[in-house]
Amino acid sequence: MDKLLSLQQKIIPEFVPLLLSRYQVLRSIHFLQPIGRRALADQLHMQERRIRNEVDLLKQQELVGLTSGGMQVTSQGEMLLWEIEVYIRELQGINLLEQKIAERFGIEKVMVVPGDSDRDETVKKDLARVTAGYLNKRLEEGSILAVTGGTTLAEVAAALKLPTVKRNITVIPARGGLGEEVEIQANAVAANIAKGLGASYRLLHVPDDLGQKAMQTIAEEPKIKEILDMVRQANIVMHGIGTAEEMARRRGMPECQITELTERGAVGEAFGYYFAIDGSVIHSTSSVGLQLNELEQIGEVIAVVGGASKAAAVQAVLTNAPRDVLVIDEGAARAMMDLFYR
Structure with missing residues (x-):
């Protein structure tokens, strides 16, 4: 795994910050759900436009769903969240x-x-x-x-x-x-x-x-x-x-x-x-x-x-x-x- 991470960082240097950002967004939605985009942007100190882009991608992957009360993590998203934590630990x-x-x-x-x-x-x-x-x-x-x-x-x-x-x-x-x-x-x-x-x-x-x-x-x-x-x-x-x-x-x-x-x-x-x-x-x-x-x-x-x-x-x-x-x-x-x- 260490060798794979090293190769990824050399070939795709933008991969690591992008992964960490999406992990942070998904985790925050999980713990604060249901939550709106503006509230999530304030929570993560990110621009609302950036949050919208990240959420749209997570929604396309069926990791996040939208309800009248706000965004929520799907069962698939929750499973991925805990699986990816092992990878994040290695990465960090x-x-x-x-x-x-x-x-x-x-x-x-x-x-x-x-x-x-x-x-x-x-x-x-x-x-x-x-x-x-x-x-x-x-x-x-x-x-x-x-x-x-x-x-x-x-x-x-x-x-x-x-x-x-x-x-x-x-x-x-x-x-x-x-x-x-x-x-x-x-x-x-x-x-x-x-x-x-x-x-x-x-x-x-x-x-x-x-x-x-x-x-x-x-x-x-x-x-x-x-x-x-x-x-x-x-x-x-x-x-x-x-x-x-x-x-x-x-x-x-x-x-x-x-x-x-x-x-x-x-x-x-x-x-x-x-x-x-x-x-x-x-x-x-x-x-x-x-x-x-x-x-x-x-x-x-x-x-x-x-x-x-x-x-x-x-x-x-x-x-x-x-x-x-x-x-x-x-x-x-x-x-x-x-x-x-x-």
């Missing part, structure tokens, strides 16, 4: 990128999804699809899955298809909730992932950021203690990674404290811990839930993250402690490796 050198990240950060399994979710929101949906598929394969009967909150894991929940059979799996929040939109709090994400898996769930009704004394008192409450014990017995923990400034704002930190964090070099956050690029902990919040030093006791830790803007954050978190599995988009993966080799 994604398999090699996965190998480099795994070797550099000591990760057992790295899955890189083509694209950059900072530029194209459908890439986050694809990231969620890949994560959901992996979860379904890994979770066994009797498993406990602990999850954090955030927009990326909320997308994972949305990507899970409702099963017809109930499964003996329990999903729980790994930590208390932040002061943010209910839909992306850990409790909501846990409940929605459980529904998508056909599993049961338990909730942790505790704010994420508490004073040390209050945290110790609440952690001894029987119902809270029961959930916390379950968290520490989880077979799989799945979490997102955020930039330090973004997460500090989501926690409602005052501006002076956010400024202090960034001045001290904090670039990434996970589990309430703020990390510098070298992996050192700059600051930690007093919170109820899974602690950083308890991750070693978990059977499998999965990090899910997308967007080139999070490159430094991902490097900081992974340098502190390797994960078993990393699901990341191409934008974040390439930016992180560029950052590392500077």
Whole structure:
């Protein structure tokens, strides 16, 4: 395949950008369907005339259909979309990128999804699809899955298809909730992932950021203690990674404290811990839930993250402690490796 790709690029140099463009259009229609041409053009930052030309060709090939609600991918188009992904990965050198990240950060399994979710929101949906598929394969009967909150894991929940059979799996929040939109709090994400898996769930009704004394008192409450014990017995923990400034704002930190964090070099956050690029902990919040030093006791830790803007954050978190599995988009993966080799 490598030789074929090399020959194609030499003989038909315009082939690669054309293929990538049509793949991007087809994938975006799939995740946003039904969608109109103008909305798709805005989404992909392309001229509407170009979108019209691409869609006309895809329609001629019976890969896309038009309805009163907008464009939709046909069953033939959906099948081609997933078949061509293998080719796109080779074309973009994604398999090699996965190998480099795994070797550099000591990760057992790295899955890189083509694209950059900072530029194209459908890439986050694809990231969620890949994560959901992996979860379904890994979770066994009797498993406990602990999850954090955030927009990326909320997308994972949305990507899970409702099963017809109930499964003996329990999903729980790994930590208390932040002061943010209910839909992306850990409790909501846990409940929605459980529904998508056909599993049961338990909730942790505790704010994420508490004073040390209050945290110790609440952690001894029987119902809270029961959930916390379950968290520490989880077979799989799945979490997102955020930039330090973004997460500090989501926690409602005052501006002076956010400024202090960034001045001290904090670039990434996970589990309430703020990390510098070298992996050192700059600051930690007093919170109820899974602690950083308890991750070693978990059977499998999965990090899910997308967007080139999070490159430094991902490097900081992974340098502190390797994960078993990393699901990341191409934008974040390439930016992180560029950052590392500077």
